[in-house]
Amino acid sequence: MQRILFFLALVLVCLQACQTDDGLSNFDVVYAVRFEATWSDSTHPNAYPSNAHFSPLVALSHTPNFYVFFSGYPASSGLRILAETGQTDSIMDEFSYSINTGQALDARVGPDVESPGQGELSIGVTASRHAVTVLSMIAPSPDWFVAGRAVLFDTQDGRWYDKVTIDAISLDGGS
Known part of the structure; x- marks a missing residue:
């Protein structure tokens, strides 16, 4: 089963359920995550750097009660290093x-994304x-x-969302 998720602010990320054979067969559902970067000279004419x-x-x-970060x-x-350097290790x-x-x-880990531009990766999920x-x-x-963060399963009716689109937020890594 394949699904999609989207995030948008400067970026749009889409998760969509999908079928794949790239080491993701052990999961209940695999989502294709599409990250659409909309930050450009036309969206920010006076604040768009040439190397964005x-x-x-x-x-x-x-799990839905786990958070990678809390605003504030x-x-x-690891998140500080990602925010400062882009290194993912x-x-x-x-x-x-x-x-x-x-x-x-x-x-x-997915691809680098030019802006404007897009990148995609797949990720596995289970009901828990x-x-x-x-x-x-x-x-x-x-x-x-x-x-961006999304919950992809409706626990009340036991159904997976076929497609989720969310606005991403930009945050200061705090260093």
């Missing part, structure tokens, strides 16, 4: 820890770990990142 882009996307599927609270070390280590402790299920968080560094910036 986003780092590789990182995505984590997790200090970012984790540290946050993926944090994601692996969350998977090993049972809070999360699947973690993926059906929330997804997607993150990317905003560049050029000292420590800003874009984030």
Whole structure:
């Protein structure tokens, strides 16, 4: 089964259920995450840098009561490194820890995204770990990142959402 999720602010991210054979067959549902960067000279004519882009996307599927970050609270070390440099190794280590402790299920790194432009990755979910968080560094910036979070399963009626579109938010990594 394939599904889609979207995030939009400077960016639009879409999650859509999909079928895939790229190591994702152990999950209840696999979602294609599409990240659409709409930040451009036409959307920000006086504030658009010539080298605008986003780092590789990182995505984590997790329980609905788990949060990768809280607005207004200090970012984790891995999230700060992602926000400052775009490097994904540290946050993926944090994601692996969350998977090993049972809070999360699947973690993926996707492509760099030019702006305007788009990138896509797939992520697996289950009925108990059906929330997804997607993150990317905003560049050029000292420590800003874009984030989106979606819950993909309606626990009241036991149904998966076929497609979810959400607006991403931009946040200061706090360093």
